[in-house]
Amino acid sequence: MFALKPISHDCVAGALAKAERYRLLNEPNEAESICHDILQVEPENDAALQTLLLALTDQFEESPERVAEAHKCVERMHGDYDRAYYTGIVWERRAKAKLRHGVPGSGARTYESLREAMTWYERAEAIRPAGNDDALLRWNACARLLQRNPRLAPASEERGEPLLSE
Numbered sequence: 001m002f003a004l005k006p007i008s009h010d011c012v013a014g015a016l017a018k019a020e021r022y023r024l025l026n027e028p029n030e031a032e033s034i035c036h037d038i039l040q041v042e043p044e045n046d047a048a049l050q051t052l053l054l055a056l057t058d059q060f061e062e063s064p065e066r067v068a069e070a071h072k073c074v075e076r077m078h079g080d081y082d083r084a085y086y087t088g089i090v091w092e093r094r095a096k097a098k099l100r101h102g103v104p105g106s107g108a109r110t111y112e113s114l115r116e117a118m119t120w121y122e123r124a125e126a127i128r129p130a131g132n133d134d135a136l137l138r139w140n141a142c143a144r145l146l147q148r149n150p151r152l153a154p155a156s157e158e159r160g161e162p163l164l165s166e
Contacts, residue, residue, distance in 0.1 A: 007037050012045065019051045028058035046082065049073050053086055060097035067094055081127050085135055088120030092142055099145075099152070108155035114142045115154075 007015055019034035035052035038045055053073040056066045070090045077083050095113035098106050121142070124135035146152050 004037075004040070006040055009041055012038050012042055012048075016045075016047055016051065019048070019055070023051065023055055023058065026058075028055040031055040031058075043076075044078070046077055046079075049076055050082070050086065053089065057090060057093035060093055061100055064097070081124055081129065081132075084120050084124035084127065085138075088117045088124060088135065088138060091117035091120060092138060095142075096145075099149075107149075107151040107153060111146065111152040111154055114146055114152065118142050 015034050015038050019031040019038070022028070022030040022034065032052060032055040035048045035055060038048040039052070042048065050073075053070050056070040056073065059066045060070075067090065071087070074083055074086050074090065077086060091113050095110045095117060098110045098113065118139050121135040121139040125139070128135055
């Protein structure tokens with residue numbers, strides 16, 4: 001219907017700064033659009049992929065289908081550390097969106113999502129660049145969230161009713 005207008009390579013840095021600003025202004029749709037424009041001219045731009053992923057995760061609460069799109073961003077990232085770290089981000093933000101919805105019985109699913117995030121942060125920690133403790137900070141944030149919320153617990157093992165002997 002409409003042909004999108006490509007941005008120039010010279011404007012990528014400024015566009016990325018705008019995308020980050022829109023995220024901070026709680027306008028993830030605007031940030032997402034800008035990131036798509038950047039990726040049209042620089043498909044390998046990891047900073048745009050990271051910002052796009054974060055903009056998508058900002059929308060998890062109202063658009064759960066964005067989870068799959070966020071995972072596709074991770075697949076396009078180049079470094080093993082970034083793929084592990086941002087996979088953790090997707091799981092953590094998915095868990096927090098579930099927590100905010102407060103659906104009865106969602107405590108176990110939220111717990112499992114946070115534990116999955118923590119597993120990915122541990123993978124990232126093992127291969128992190130020197131001077132980068134971001135994965136540890138995120139792991140600790142997940143651990144504290146679990147400690148503060150007793151309703152977030154693993155699903156108890158379901159047991160069948162005992163058979164009555166006659």
